[in-house]
Amino acid sequence: MTADLKNEVEVWLTEHWDPEAECELGKGEYDEKSWLKKVVDAGYAVPTWPEKWFGRGLSPKDARVIENAFQKHKAKGWGRDRFHLGAITIYKLGSDALKSELLYDLLTGPICCLLYSEPGAGSDLAGVRTRAVRDGDDFIINGQKVWTSNAVEAEYGMLLTRTDIDVPKHQGITFFIFPMKQEGVEVRPINQITGEDEFNEVFISDARVPARFIIGELNKGWFSFQTAIASERLIMGQGITSRLRGAAGKTPALLKLAHDHDKLNDPVLRQEIAQALAYRQLNTLNMLRAKEEVAKNGSSSLASLGKLAMSRIQHGEARISAKIIGPQVLINETEDSRNANFDAAKAYMNSIGGGTDQIQKNIIAERVLSLPKSTDVSRDIPFKDVKSS
Amino acid sequence: MTDFSEEDREAICDMFRRLLADQASEEKLREIIETPSGLDKALWQQMAELGLTGIMIPAELGGIGGSIEEVEALMEVAGASLYNGPFISTSVIAPILLSAATNTEFVSALLEDIASGEKIIAIAGCGRSGDWTKSPEVSAKQNGSEWILSGSACFVQHARNADAFLVATAQEGNVAVFYIPKNAPGLDIVEHDTDDKTLRLSTVDFDKAQGILLEGVGEEQFKSATQSAIVALAGEQAGATRQIFDLTIEYLNTRFQFGQPIGRFQALKHMAADLLIEVESASSSARHAARALASKAPNASMLAYLAKFTCADNFRKVSADAIQLHGGIAYTVEHPAHLYWRRAQTGQWLFGSSDRFRDLYLSEMETAP
Ligand SMILES: Cc1cc2nc3c(=O)[nH]c(=O)nc-3n(C[C@H](O)[C@H](O)[C@H](O)COP(=O)(O)OP(=O)(O)OC[C@H]3O[C@@H](n4cnc5c(N)ncnc54)[C@H](O)[C@@H]3O)c2cc1C
Numbered sequence: 233m234t235a236d237l238k239n240e241v242e243v244w245l246t247e248h249w250d251p252e253a254e255c256e257l258g259k260g261e262y263d264e265k266s267w268l269k270k271v272v273d274a275g276y277a278v279p280t281w282p283e284k285w286f287g288r289g290l291s292p293k294d295a296r297v298i299e300n301a302f303q304k305h306k307a308k309g310w311g312r313d314r315f316h317l318g319a320i321t322i323y324k325l326g327s328d329a330l331k332s333e334l335l336y337d338l339l340t341g342p343i344c345c346l347l348y349s350e351p352g353a354g355s356d357l358a359g360v361r362t363r364a365v366r367d368g369d370d371f372i373i374n375g376q377k378v379w380t381s382n383a384v385e386a387e388y389g390m391l392l393t394r395t396d397i398d399v400p401k402h403q404g405i406t407f408f409i410f411p412m413k414q415e416g417v418e419v420r421p422i423n424q425i426t427g428e429d430e431f432n433e434v435f436i437s438d439a440r441v442p443a444r445f446i447i448g449e450l451n452k453g454w455f456s457f458q459t460a461i462a463s464e465r466l467i468m469g470q471g472i473t474s475r476l477r478g479a480a481g482k483t484p485a486l487l488k489l490a491h492d493h494d495k496l497n498d499p500v501l502r503q504e505i506a507q508a509l510a511y512r513q514l515n516t517l518n519m520l521r522a523k524e525e526v527a528k529n530g531s532s533s534l535a536s537l538g539k540l541a542m543s544r545i546q547h548g549e550a551r552i553s554a555k556i557i558g559p560q561v562l563i564n565e566t567e568d569s570r571n572a573n574f575d576a577a578k579a580y581m582n583s584i585g586g587g588t589d590q591i592q593k594n595i596i597a598e599r600v601l602s603l604p605k606s607t608d609v610s611r612d613i614p615f616k617d618v619k620s621s
Numbered sequence: 622m623t624d625f626s627e628e629d630r631e632a633i634c635d636m637f638r639r640l641l642a643d644q645a646s647e648e649k650l651r652e653i654i655e656t657p658s659g660l661d662k663a664l665w666q667q668m669a670e671l672g673l674t675g676i677m678i679p680a681e682l683g684g685i686g687g688s689i690e691e692v693e694a695l696m697e698v699a700g701a702s703l704y705n706g707p708f709i710s711t712s713v714i715a716p717i718l719l720s721a722a723t724n725t726e727f728v729s730a731l732l733e734d735i736a737s738g739e740k741i742i743a744i745a746g747c748g749r750s751g752d753w754t755k756s757p758e759v760s761a762k763q764n765g766s767e768w769i770l771s772g773s774a775c776f777v778q779h780a781r782n783a784d785a786f787l788v789a790t791a792q793e794g795n796v797a798v799f800y801i802p803k804n805a806p807g808l809d810i811v812e813h814d815t816d817d818k819t820l821r822l823s824t825v826d827f828d829k830a831q832g833i834l835l836e837g838v839g840e841e842q843f844k845s846a847t848q849s850a851i852v853a854l855a856g857e858q859a860g861a862t863r864q865i866f867d868l869t870i871e872y873l874n875t876r877f878q879f880g881q882p883i884g885r886f887q888a889l890k891h892m893a894a895d896l897l898i899e900v901e902s903a904s905s906s907a908r909h910a911a912r913a914l915a916s917k918a919p920n921a922s923m924l925a926y927l928a929k930f931t932c933a934d935n936f937r938k939v940s941a942d943a944i945q946l947h948g949g950i951a952y953t954v955e956h957p958a959h960l961y962w963r964r965a966q967t968g969q970w971l972f973g974s975s976d977r978f979r980d981l982y983l984s985e986m987e988t989a990p
Pocket residue numbers: 345346347348349350353354355356378379380381382431580581584585586587588589590591594
């Protein structure tokens with residue numbers, strides 16, 4: 233089975249993908265839409281989903297066979313059942329009608345942006361103030377989102393809105409899949425400490441979204457949102473945002489760096505490098521155990537540890553990279569220095585984005601360890617009476 | 622490679638758990654460590670009857686033919702109640718070394734005695750460094766057909782209760798292992814006053830004592846036995862870590878201050894969440910290392926070293942924070958937290974330090990294909 237599948241994918245890729253030019257064979261240049269359509273039509277984009285929804289009904293293990301072949305050929309479009317948060321959320325929570333209408337579009341387009349955070353609602357996301365007001369078959373949206381990654385290219389966003397201010401905050405939220413390419417949506421990139429500008433401010437004035445694009449139910453958006461955020465944290469726990477994650481079977485980047493800088497004989501650095509690599513390997517082993525537990529019991533509390541663990545890993549590896557390089561790290565004239573400085577800043581994406589480390593610790597303590605919940609003074613009062621800064 | 626199914630493994634663990642719950646309560650442990658021998662011989666016999674002392678010994682010789690995976694699982698159970706018998710020495714290291722020897726008749730009889738619980742074997746594996754990956758400080762000289770041992774072995778566990786020793790010796794840079802009965806002339810045991818009362822440590826001096834060579838057992842076999850030993854210890858520490866952590870979480874839920882359970886204070890919640898990562902990492906590293914050793918995976922040594930320093934360090938960290946999280950009650954001798962914390966300190970040095978194994982782990986990475 234596995235061998236057949238591997239063979240099938242290999243043949244398909246050889247016939248369709250040019251690994252040298254990293255584009256569709258014969259096209260000369262990468263055309264995202266056209267290529268993604270091919271991958272989705274072949275059932276390789278979301279192999280763990282049923283055929284009805286563009287998959288192959290494969291086990292996660294067999295799906296890896298496909299992913300590995302794609303990675304080997306440097307082909308894009310694999311693993312969308314693991315990484316395309318918008319599509320995953322619609323697949324899990326959307327009605328059949330909504331899936332029929334949107335899923336193909338989502339899978340063959342860029343990833344959705346996440347329109348959650350606002351200037352006044354960060355960790356306390358249930359405090360969002362962006363309003364959605366019913367108007368015939370549509371809702372009209374007004375408000376401001378911030379830190380929205382990839383909003384420039386996104387065709388759709390997952391949008392958290394306020395639909396009732398007379399009830400406590402968790403009870404008046406509605407979650408939408410929101411078309412980004414329309415009048416009334418203005419995206420302004422923000423310069424980040426990494427030198428990138430992948431996140432943005434998004435100003436929404438009198439933009440429209442059809443009522444049938446509600447994910448879950450009106451005013452019950454907080455529950456559907458939990459599914460989306462859980463998938464996001466799972467992804468972050470696997471460390472895919474980190475440049476240093478390295479590929480299986482390859483020399484770890486930190487080891488290579490130490491070798492290149494002739495530091496593998498320094499006993500103090502050796503300890504630090506070994507411990508950093510150990511933290512990464514331990515997280516991998518924990519996530520392997522999580523997968524085994526999910527396969528056996530349907531769930532695993534281990535999975536919720538990944539994102540927090542990843543913060544220590546990424547900040548630590550960046551710090552040690554700088555130590556390996558030494559004072560030359562102050563001068564951004566070599567690739568190693570630039571990478572180390574970039575990684576040091578980028579590590580905050582993991583420890584702040586998707587819920588800060590502190591919020592992750594609250595969640596682990598309260599949901600995994602069942603310690604008593606902290607009091608939230610804004611929890612049980614009508615949203616309109618909640619104080620903001 | 623093991624023939625045990627996951628259910629079989631779970632079943633022997635359950636059996637062992639019930640035995641320890643019955644026979645090795647904290648109260649019992651506190652009694653035992655006050656006795657001259659520090660060992661519950663009756664419990665060892667019961668373990669033998671259940672087949673546990675022969676866990677790694679084939680059925681033909683009276684054992685139950687398990688692998689390091691079963692050992693690791695059992696050690697997690699043992700660690701939870703700070704079990705202090707000579708299991709790693711007698712039932713893990715000794716069978717591995719003996720099974721590798723080519724003087725088959727001699728070792729078969731010994732293996733039978735181990736499986737039946739008749740013989741306890743202690744291992745003299747290191748010198749003053751405490752490091753089993755460094756050259757032993759006992760030397761062996763051949764004199765006609767006899768082998769004469771001289772020198773000292775340090776940090777030997779269970780020496781007083783042993784019927785015999787397996788002694789690692791250095792001969793021109795190579796390791797050779799000898800069997801020597803406890804009452805052999807020229808063998809002297811000096812018992813030490815250990816800070817951790819649950820594990821006795823001795824120095825064993827050899828003054829021209831006569832030993833029996835385990836033929837065919839050298840550097841490689843000794844290394845392999847050491848790797849199983851550190852994974853067994855890692856399992857024990859992973860089990861102990863989880864136990865002291867669970868006790869602590871229970872306390873956070875039941876101890877009230879300022880009119881609420883202390884577990885509601887965020888400072889403590891955040892410590893607990895951080896510790897959970899260490900608890901789970903310990904289990905994951907020990908179990909994966911055992912699996913890799915059992916299947917002779919190419920990265921087995923790397924995973925064994927990872928498990929060694931991870932479980933040792935995480936046990937120490939979790940048990941140390943457990944005292945802080947409990948407050949004054951855990952500063953009392955009556956509270957169990959310090960028993961875990963002291964055992965954790967012992968484990969940081971047994972077979973070699975965490976720093977040593979961290980370094981070896983990196984060396985394995987450097988040479989990985
Ligand atoms: C690189 C990056 C990409 C991002 N991408 C997106 C995106 O695509 N879409 C999106 O919607 N958002 C995105 N975010 C926003 C991110 O989710 C928020 O920044 C994060 O949830 C924290 O909110 P905040 O910045 O308002 O900080 P605040 O909530 O104001 O937190 C400030 C400090 O207070 C602490 N704190 C807050 N509440 C508690 C509490 N209950 N207990 C203990 N400590 C607490 C926090 O840990 C933090 O240290 C991104 C952020 C980053 C860094």
